[in-house]
Amino acid sequence: MISQEIRKIAPEQDPLRMGMGWTVEDLSKPQIMVESTFGDSHPGSAHLLELVEEAVQGVAEAGGKAARYFATDICDGMAQGHDGINYSLASRDTIANLIEIHANATPFDGGVFLSSCDKAVPAHLMAIGRINMPSILVTGGVMDAGPDLLTLEQIGKYSAQCARGEITPEKLTWYKQHACPSCGACSFMGTASTMQIMGEALGLMLPGSALMPATCQDLRTVAQRAGHQVMKLAEAGLTPRQIVTMDSFENAIMVHAAISGSTNSLLHIPAIAHEFGLTLEADLFDRMHRGAHYLLDIRPAGHWPAQYFYYAGGVPRVMEEIRSMLHLDVMTVTGKTLGENLDELKASGYYDRCDEYCAKVGLKWQDIIHPFDHAIGENGAIAILRGNLAPDGAVIKHTACPEEMFQATLRARPFDSEEEAIHAVLTHETQPGDAVFIRYEGPKGSGMPEMFYTSEAISSDPELGRSIALITDGRFSGASTGPSIGHVSPEAAEGGPIALVEEGDLVHIDIPNRKLELVGVQGQAKTPEEMDEILAQRKQHWQPKENKYSSGILHIFSRSAQSPMKGGYMV
Helix, strand or coil, rough: CCCHHHHHCCHHHHHHCCCCCCCCHHCCCEEEEEEEECCCCCCCCCEEECCHHHHHHHHHHCCCCCEECCCCCCCCHHCCCHHHHHHHHHHHHHHHHHHHHHHHCCCCCEEEEECCCCCHHHHHHHHHHHHCCCEEEECCCCCCHHHHHCCCCCHHHHHHHHHCCCCCHHHHHHHHHHCCCCCCCCCCCCCCHHHHHHHHCCCCCCCCCCCEEEHHHHHHHHHHHHHHHHCCCHHCCCCCCHHHCHHHHHHHHHHHHHHHHCHHHHHHHHHHHHHHHCCCHHHHHHHHHHCCEECEECCCCCCCCHHHHHCCCHHHHHHCCCHCCCCCCCCCCCCHHHHHHHHHHHCCHHHHHHHHHHHCCCCCCHEECCCCHCCCCCCCCCEEEECCCCCEEEEEEHHCCHHHHHHHEEEEEEECCCHHHHHHCCCCCCCCCCEEECCCCCCCCCCCCCCCCHHHHHHHCCCCHHCCEECCCECCCCCCCCEEEEEEECCCHHCHHHHCCCCCEEEEEECCCCCCEEEEECCCCCHHHHHHHHHHHHHHHHHCCCCCCCCCCCHHHHHHHHHHCCCCCCC
């Protein structure tokens, strides 16, 4: 064990550890780092300490000694509507960096990682690939839905309705006070839920453990089992890079298509792959989503809250439905292949227990996870658009986009901040047929915040939600719906074509053919050659904006972040 080798060359370690209560016997045991994002930062992390203690107990029962480490994450929901959201993506890389420091400054024999939410789970997955010590991920599950199945992603819609005078402030206050009745990640298929599922799909979690209800006893049992299992991984020397391969990532993308996962996954999954020494191009998502069966009837694209995902059978049930499309021979943290894990779950009565959960809410599993032959859709959920407006690509979740907008030519309304754009939407300065641009919000522009409030203001408007598009070099919440196109690359801060768009330009969107193009000026159509010349002329007069941040982490992030289409990670 590496911990014992380090003891031989670092004589201060033993007395320092005894100074915090370790016994002499503890010193010679396998040493396991239990790292979590526990903190009073939001419901997804506030309950993690009890899961940490379960994992610590599991390690002890298996003959090891655990050390607790913490790197608390922030909440995208609490950061919305102000400059706090600019820190969100940078926090992912910062957490991964801190875990690297924790793991390598005092080497351990293995690690259990506990997290729940948007940036914490991808940060842990990135760190697991980077430090490459025997590791297992435990996710903190999902919160319960509120009265009448109220869930948090609906608050943006109700807030916009209140701003337009469609509901009273008192009604909005009631919604706000009842949307989050427990700890756990937000109860819809946003980025937090998606990334929990991706952790299991990559083979780094115990089978069936992703996106459990945070309030259920099953989750505590899983945390304890993870403590047992990491000891087996440490003894076997089975490291994450021996488990996770390109086939594992292809499995994750197929699951992503089946669940209509968040567009933010296209930032996180390539960044995770990078830490595993692999290059994952955004076009791989597009290729694998084409023809993929979309099965999951969970909000925001579907009907049910995310806690129902576990009732229906979770990741294993999804994988059974798309089994013929998966690489079943990939290794997992159980020490067995994916195919072996799925077969064992069938024999264990796992699905019988899931059926009991479904019966308690009056549903069958097929109501939540549709069978493969009765899919909700058959073309995945994500499309990568390209053209003279996005030479390096842009992302749309087409399952959340009204069909009227699949092919449309619109008038450009460019704004250089979200504040200007949302004001124009809420006051109806924007009209049907407009393409609202929000730019200088990419990684190098402002940290790549979410444009959640603007997207909700559009999608919640009965007229605008089906007649205008929102286009940005920023990103969207996993809760966003409507004709929202993000990650436009190159971004405006780098002088990408999105920076050159002018009022009245004609913008053509063609989702079936994966096109995002400028096709005219001042309402007049132009040939592709004419548009190339016009954009070249505009580029000659373009002046970069002064960096919004001159110091601190966002200054560092804006200087070193990669393109969103590569994962937006710092180099």
